[in-house]
Amino acid sequence: LVFVCAAPATLATVNRLTGVPNFGAPLTYGMLSAYSCSVLVLLINWRGGSRERVRRLVLRCMAAYGLLIAAIVVLFLLAEADTERLNDLDTYYANTPFMREMILLYLLGHSAAMLAMCTVCVKWGREVGGLLRTGLRLILVGSLLDVVGFQVAKYTAVVARWTGHDLDFLSTTLAPPMASLAALLCSAGFVLPRLLPSARAQWRALGDYRRLAPLWTLVRSVSTAPKPPTGWWQLPQARLQWREVSIHDALLALAPYFDH
Template identity: 85%
Template sequence: MSLVVYLAAFVFGMTSVLLFRRPRTAAPPDPLTLSTCAAIVLGALVFVCAAPATLAAVNSLTGVPNFGAPLTYGMLSAYSCAVLVLLINWRGGSRERVRRMVLRSVAAYGLLVAAIVVLFALAEADTERLTDLDTYYATTPFMREMILLYLVGHSAAMLVMCVVCVKWGREVGGLLRTGLRLILLGALLDVVGFQLTKYTAVVARWSGHDLDFLSTTVAPPMAALAALLWSAGFALPRLLPSVRAQWRGLGDYRRLGPLWSLVGPVPTAPKPQAAWWQLPRARLQWREVSIHDALLALAPYFDHRVRERVRDSALRAGRSPHQARLAAEAAMLADAARRAAAHEEPPESAGTYRLHATEVSGTGGLVELAQALPRPPAAGGGGAPPPPTGTVTEPEEPHVA
């Protein structure tokens, strides 16, 4: 059981790291990010504290039997408070209203934690119980009230979460609605799979029956699954757009490969190489800047006669003006790279010219240029030799990204 609980805590912790990760130069995290990370971290700590191995270690270190119980219940109450604070920040509103509601939530659950500690101190719980404390002490004075109190506090937070998700889900759409549905599913699973089973097992003890398996076997995995669902619901709207952007960046980075292979050897001002561990967007930015510098260095070698011949041939072949321009610029760029690599003198027809890729923002223009470059002959022979200098072949159909 401890291993499963620790794995749930690890997943919680990694989710918090992903949400909180940001560049060093970025602005301080906003209250929503802070409250999200705080709730997830506290949820991870709840699982760590509730693991039987942790409970045994805490009891042994303090010398107090069952000292891990108020620690776990207090942490669970703090987690419930963090969930409410997160909902308040996510819902938004005026700064004064948000601040007032946050302070009220913190005050209420602060009193709850204090009551849990006082009730445990007043109770007689000398027999250590690592997995069935709720049911074993369900009829013990003060322990009975402490157990009921932490359950009621957690139930209140989960029910508020359900109400907010249902109400707000009618007003939003897209990823936010998907996230709210995951949060609602997790909250309902917590209410039914964890709280209801705990209540049932405790009440059964009050009436002299034994349904301890609901509290010891059913409730813990249901709580872990519920918490993972709602944490995914909070993280999804914030992480998925970034993941999509990184995926698109990786695709553009690969599509720029042919263009980078062509202009990469061109000497330019030295730039720090992108590290292998950097995310695709950072690597794409480095490649984009390097290609633009190389295009600038190759500009004196642009032969406009090559460009005009290929453009006219493409137009006669029925290509659109945009496709003809891309094919012509790709042929001119390939010729310029060959001249620069051979240390030839710039052509007489060289002059100022702006490539389409340098006129548009983003990487779209560079990707189009890369896909329009002439394809090298297939390996293994059979391909036609490259044309001699000064002649232009019929351009291939450019592949527009």
């Protein structure tokens, strides 16, 4: 959602619909801050503890980032930003009163979340193993890439404007692809420990399902053997279970003809 809001086409559409130049900026920064808050809330729940303590920390986090988002909106309303900038707003308005503070606030809020994520991944990565450790390492690499490739590039470009230099390419050319790659790695780190075991189980089930095919061919003509499921959406484990049950039923029907 953050990337959708940050796209130049989306920014232009939001600006046109609201009639406010650069209104897409506080919307995007607010979304990014909400994402940063969700990262911290996730970490708080991962850490665990008493329900009351977790609830208290979550509420504090949400309150802090709620105030941050409100401050971003207020600062934007106070600023004079009449020239629409779709790609280089951060550096173009780096010296503009109130816009400068707004840009710095959203960067600081995002930095706090990513640094906390890096710290937790390093700590927990030493305590777990297997796919969970792999996932944590991917999240760590993604978070570090976000900090170094996106945030440091943004900070450097903004500070360069403060000092009278032009390093806008860091903000407009380097930072966006680094943020995309970082998000991809973090997403893979979150998803991998949950999806890969299930994918492996389905793959094993598919192998077993195919290995039972010769036996099923021999007993499928037995009247008690149920018809195979017709739904294309049936996963290998469900198909395997059906085939095993069907073969078992057919063997029971054929049992009187077996030599004992």
